[in-house]
Amino acid sequence: MKQLMTGNEAAARGAYEAGVLFAAAYPGTPSTEILENLGTLYKKDVYSEWAPNEKVAVESAIGAAIAGGRALACMKHVGVNVAADPLMTFGYTGTTAGFVIVSADDPGMHSSQNEQDNRYYAKFAKIPMLEPSDSKEALEYMKAAYELSEKWSTPVFFRMTTRVCHSKSIVEFGERKEAKPFKYEKNIARYVATPAYAKVMRVKVEERMKKMEEFSNTTDLNKPEYNGSRIGVISSGVAYQYAREVFGEEASYLKLGFTHPMPMNLIKEFASKVDKLYIVEELEPYMEDQIRAAGIDCIGKAVIPNIGELDTDRVRKAVFGEENDTIKTEKKAVDRPPTLCAGCPHRGFFYSLSKRKGIMVTGDIGCYTLGNAEPLYAIDTTICMGASISTGHGAAKVFEKTEPGKKVVSVIGDSTFLHTGVSSLMSAAYNGGNSVAVILDNRITGMTGHQQNPGTGYTLMGEPAPQVDIPALCVAMGIRAENIFIVNPNNLEENDAALDKALAAEGPSVIITKWPCILKKPSDHDKKQFDLSKKTCKVNADKCRNCKMCLKTGCPALFAKDGKVVIDQGSCTGCNVCGQVCPFDAIEKAGE
Amino acid sequence: MADIKNILLVGVGGQGTILASKILSAALVDSGYDVKMSEVHGMAQRGGSVTTQIRYGKKVYSPIIGRGEADVMVCFEKMEAIRWIEFVKPDAKVVINDFEIPSAPILVGSAEYPQGIIEELSSKAEVSVFEAAKIAKELGNPKAMNIVLLGALVKALGLEAMDWDRYISENVKKGFEELNIRAFRAGMDAI
Numbered sequence: 116m117k118q119l120m121t122g123n124e125a126a127a128r129g130a131y132e133a134g135v136l137f138a139a140a141y142p143g144t145p146s147t148e149i150l151e152n153l154g155t156l157y158k159k160d161v162y163s164e165w166a167p168n169e170k171v172a173v174e175s176a177i178g179a180a181i182a183g184g185r186a187l188a189c190m191k192h193v194g195v196n197v198a199a200d201p202l203m204t205f206g207y208t209g210t211t212a213g214f215v216i217v218s219a220d221d222p223g224m225h226s227s228q229n230e231q232d233n234r235y236y237a238k239f240a241k242i243p244m245l246e247p248s249d250s251k252e253a254l255e256y257m258k259a260a261y262e263l264s265e266k267w268s269t270p271v272f273f274r275m276t277t278r279v280c281h282s283k284s285i286v287e288f289g290e291r292k293e294a295k296p297f298k299y300e301k302n303i304a305r306y307v308a309t310p311a312y313a314k315v316m317r318v319k320v321e322e323r324m325k326k327m328e329e330f331s332n333t334t335d336l337n338k339p340e341y342n343g344s345r346i347g348v349i350s351s352g353v354a355y356q357y358a359r360e361v362f363g364e365e366a367s368y369l370k371l372g373f374t375h376p377m378p379m380n381l382i383k384e385f386a387s388k389v390d391k392l393y394i395v396e397e398l399e400p401y402m403e404d405q406i407r408a409a410g411i412d413c414i415g416k417a418v419i420p421n422i423g424e425l426d427t428d429r430v431r432k433a434v435f436g437e438e439n440d441t442i443k444t445e446k447k448a449v450d451r452p453p454t455l456c457a458g459c460p461h462r463g464f465f466y467s468l469s470k471r472k473g474i475m476v477t478g479d480i481g482c483y484t485l486g487n488a489e490p491l492y493a494i495d496t497t498i499c500m501g502a503s504i505s506t507g508h509g510a511a512k513v514f515e516k517t518e519p520g521k522k523v524v525s526v527i528g529d530s531t532f533l534h535t536g537v538s539s540l541m542s543a544a545y546n547g548g549n550s551v552a553v554i555l556d557n558r559i560t561g562m563t564g565h566q567q568n569p570g571t572g573y574t575l576m577g578e579p580a581p582q583v584d585i586p587a588l589c590v591a592m593g594i595r596a597e598n599i600f601i602v603n604p605n606n607l608e609e610n611d612a613a614l615d616k617a618l619a620a621e622g623p624s625v626i627i628t629k630w631p632c633i634l635k636k637p638s639d640h641d642k643k644q645f646d647l648s649k650k651t652c653k654v655n656a657d658k659c660r661n662c663k664m665c666l667k668t669g670c671p672a673l674f675a676k677d678g679k680v681v682i683d684q685g686s687c688t689g690c691n692v693c694g695q696v697c698p699f700d701a702i703e704k705a706g707e
Numbered sequence: 708m709a710d711i712k713n714i715l716l717v718g719v720g721g722q723g724t725i726l727a728s729k730i731l732s733a734a735l736v737d738s739g740y741d742v743k744m745s746e747v748h749g750m751a752q753r754g755g756s757v758t759t760q761i762r763y764g765k766k767v768y769s770p771i772i773g774r775g776e777a778d779v780m781v782c783f784e785k786m787e788a789i790r791w792i793e794f795v796k797p798d799a800k801v802v803i804n805d806f807e808i809p810s811a812p813i814l815v816g817s818a819e820y821p822q823g824i825i826e827e828l829s830s831k832a833e834v835s836v837f838e839a840a841k842i843a844k845e846l847g848n849p850k851a852m853n854i855v856l857l858g859a860l861v862k863a864l865g866l867e868a869m870d871w872d873r874y875i876s877e878n879v880k881k882g883f884e885e886l887n888i889r890a891f892r893a894g895m896d897a898i
Contacts, residue, residue, distance in 0.1 A: 119736050119744065225747060249743070249770070282770030283744040285736060353770070360768040428773025439775025441793045442831050448790035449818045451719065451810035453753035482753060490815045562753075666815050671754055674809050675816065685849075 120286045122279040125250035126189075126217065127152035128286070129257025131161055133213070134294030136184030138163040139172040141534065142563040143191030144226035145280035146219035150189055151566070154575035160291060165566055165575045168500070168534040169194035173216060174201045180214040180270075181306060183297035185261055189217040192233045193499065197535070199236070202270070204308050206240040207316040209268040209323075211297045213261035217273045219280050222397045223424035226562075228480065228499065230423070232398035237272040237375040241320050243327050244272040244375035245336065246352040250284040256372060259336065261294065267323050272375070276397065278353045278424065328376040336372035339385055343367060347389025349382065349406070349413075351396060354425055358395040361430045377405050386411045393434065397425050455485050457672035458688030460557055460604045460630035462491075464526075466668050466692060467610035468553075469493040471618075474522045475510055479503035479536070481528035482562040482632075483555050490669045494526065501535025503527045504552045508543040508623075511550040522618050523550040530560035530568040533583060537592070540625070544593035548623040551614075554585060555604070557632040558641060565635055572640045582640070589625050604628035607695045633688050650704045651687040652694055654680055658701035665693040665702065711764035712864065713772045716856075717756070717791045718783030719808045723850075724759045726878065727857040734866070734874045735763045743770040754811075756790055781860045783839075783853070784808050785824055792828065800863040801832050802898060804839040804856060835859065835898035842893050851890035854879070858894020867895065 120128065127149045130138065138161055140150040154163035166172035169190040179186035190198060195218045202216065218236065221227040237244035245260050247253040253275065260271040304312050331337060346366040350358045355370050362368075369385045371378070386392050386406075394403040394415035403415035418433045419425070431437050455462050465486040468476065478484055478494035479502060487494035496506055507525035514521040527536045532554050540552055560566040567573045572582045586599050598620045600613035610628075617624040631641045641647065656679070665673055665680055672687040673680055682693070682702070694702035714731070716724040728744060735742045740763040747757045760772045777795040781802045782788040788803050795801060803825065812818040828834050839855040846855075854875065861867060875891055876884040 117736070119732055119742060278745060278770055281746055283732065283742075284767075284770065285742060356768040356770065426771050426773045427769050427776070431773070439773065440797050441775040442795060442797055444789045444792055444827055444831065446789055446821045446824060446827055448756075448786050449810050449812055449821065451754070451756040451786075451790070453720065453755035454811045456753060485753065489811060489817065663816065669811060669815060671811070671814060674814050 117285060117287050119283045120250045121148065121281055121283050122247065122250045122253040122275055123148035123281070124152055125253035125286045126257050126273070126275065127157065128288050129254040130187050130215070131157040132254070132289055132291050133258045133261040134185055134292055135161050135187050135261070136296065137161075137176060137179035138187040138189070139166045139175045140189040141166050141169045141172055141194060142560055142566040143194050143219070144563055145221060145277040146189050146191045146194070146217060146275070147563045147566065148280075149217060150575065153187075158576045163575055165568060167569055169198040170201060173198040176214060176216075177201055177205050177210070180210045180212045181299075183212050183299050185213040185294050187215050187217070190219070191227065192218055192220040192231055193227065193229065195233055195236055197500065202236070203240050205270050206242045207313055207320055208306050208308055210264060210270055211268070213264035213294065214270040215257065215260045215264060215273050216270060217275060220274065220276045220398075222276055225277055228497065230398060232401060234274055234374065234401045235399070237274070240272070241324055242270050242272050242375070243267070243373065244274055245372060246274045246374050247279055247372065248352050248355045248370070249279065249282070250286045252372065253279065254286055254288060256336070267327060269323060274352070276353055276424075324376055328379070331373050331376050331378040332380045334373055337378045337381055338370050338372075339381070340368040340370065341388065344388060345390050346393065347385055347391070348393045348395055349385065349402060350394070351402065354395050354397045357425050357427045357430045358393075360427050361434065362393075371402070374402065377402065379405070379409050382406055383409065383411065386413070395419060395425070395430060452488060453485060454488065454669060454671055455482065456633055457670055457686040458633035458690045460628065460633065460690070461486060461555055462668055462670060463607055463690065463692045464553070464555065464604040464610050464628045465491045465493045466696065467607050467614060468524065468526075471524075471614060474524055474618075475507070475514075477503045477507040477510065477523065477525045479525075479527040479531050481531050483526055483528055486526065488669070490667050500531055501527070501539055504536050504539035504543060504550070507550040507552070508539065508546070508548045511548060515549065524553060525550060526553045526555060528561065529554060529556040529558065529570045529585070532585070533569050537588070540589065540594070540623070541592045543623040551617045551624050551626065553626045553628065556585065556627055556629045557635070558629075558638075559632050559635045561632045561634075565632070572638060585627055594623055594625050598622060598624035599627070600625070601627045601629060604630050605690045605692060607692065633690075650689045651684050652682050652689055652691055652702050653684075653705050654682055655701050655703050658699050660699050660701070662698065664696050664698060668692050668696055711762055711767055712779075713777045714761040714860065714864070715772055715777040715780040715791060715794055716759040716761075716783065717780065717787040719787065720753055720755050720757045722783045723853050724757065724783060727853045727860070728759045728761055730857060730874050730878045731860065732761055733878060734869050734871070735761075737874075738869065741765060741767045743767045745770045756787060758791065779860060779863045781856055783856060786810070786821060788828060789821065789824055792832070795832065797832070799832060801828060801834045802856070802859045802863055803828070803834060803836045804852070805836050806838070806840050835863070837897040839894065839897070842897060843890055846886060846890055846893060848886055851887055854887045854890040855894035855897070858891040859898045862895045862898055
């Protein structure tokens, strides 16, 4: 069958065809759809689950592979940081059944806090790496990855990037081939990484590296294409697609799909046949540094930027100094940054929070990071998943000495709290913290497009599941029950009252804002708990005095037309946050 | 790469460029072209500026379109036309939906929606302007705006001869086939 597929769809299809039995992930752009596909299209054959974080996903997949079934773990690039601990040692023990970890990097930071180049992880963990350059290869390489994993008993690093994950290209797909599960046998020397055993494993890792390099030099995954001898180009991943288009039919290419260990003999041979050698790679000089270290002269990052993603345009300009003719306008488009949606339950709480002056607000990763933007400006820091409560705790400890009375509020979503925020709150409770943790519980993992999590009552494959009782969890960790406040964030009075009490409380306190994401299809649990009937808001022109206070909520349903505020009835969801902000009661619910 | 056609759909997160590009690419694959298509996901979708890029021809390498490379650009929102105009060829066809969605800085009053966009672009490129939202509303469903725009795009590409009724019927919600086919034809007639 032939079909247009994204790289993520193709990678999922590849895992399915390879006979994978177990797959786990934590959602993260651009990786999310791999598990979503496995958990829906292929759920009859592949057991798939959302883990609370990437470390748990990798560890669960490690267990599955040691038990004898082919296993997959998927995450975005920064997720590998979270999962690095098990990955580094699993590189030593090796695997029984095939194991693949997908790292979906985000050059250009379309939806990420950094653009780290995760190819270095493969080198760091001393495991083989495959880099598909389009959807067709995502499928083929995924199947190859399982063969190689079992051939050398090693985990395989499968590195994708945003444009491979989210671009569609034509894929020919086949049938699933069941991989015969390995019979589990206890093997302490192999899987117990104590110093005594790990020292033995360490030596074997280097032996494996040698075999893998031999393979790298001979495999079809690394393909020379000899055309002219004037220019040679070495490239991998989507950068190859850009290079192939820019350098055209005259140049020769060495396209690398297996990029750790690098095929140094093949590269030497290729380099000897061309006059001028270019290395075209996105982000860091991962290949270039190794090629230079082997004494081969080449042109790479001296001309090609290591910041941001590449495209044909940037490669052409960098290498040939040529730019296409373009149309330029005098008028400039006003920025269109992403915003909290109309009716987003985070808006009400951030509006209340933005009124508190002199506090520090530590933020986290999710849609609510947008609370930092105009006009709310309600977040001071964002570092990584789960960092809000721990950075807030540390800041509060310093303020105790330097600015007594200065308060710190940390904001974190439900899924992010369950990801790594729980241990941060545990630290605040254990270590006599004095900050306010706000858990913005919108009943779903929002930003990545509505994935279930341990708090929502459902699994990836659609089965009912127990829901984490967040208030009870907080109490169990040592937060005093009287310091926990649960509010409807669309109700500004409730927010203000909870903030007053939490900021005055002795010891760490928690505010839980509970309202479903406005874009979420309500679950049965949601329908029982929340009144989700929609009555839009309208401006009563007789009462409106045009003060524009309502615009300070930053709601995209409100706009000024001929100097007067109008509420777009198509996008208003009736959350009535603007109505509570209006000092003249000029905003009314339609039909009331 | 002269045989490759580059199409840029630009708009605002949530406007639904996806269905239009899905129908178009299904038709292109079926006609034997190599096709690549790119979209933006994740945070950028939340009311931000978004693009869908489609490239087709005998053999397509890059999945994305560089500056000065698009043959046709369809703008689902007016201001997005000037944001992305640098990506079109000087002789490109630019189809603009006369429809404004103010962005956050405009909503809070720290910037103004630029005036005279159509006038300036018309003096510099081959521009067709029409009100897809109005046409869709007149046909009975404002949501069919994207299919109206698809009709205009197909006309701009000169691909009218393909079996569009079938591709539309196969990709839209059951029961809405006829409406969407009418929306598509209205879009073709509009430019």
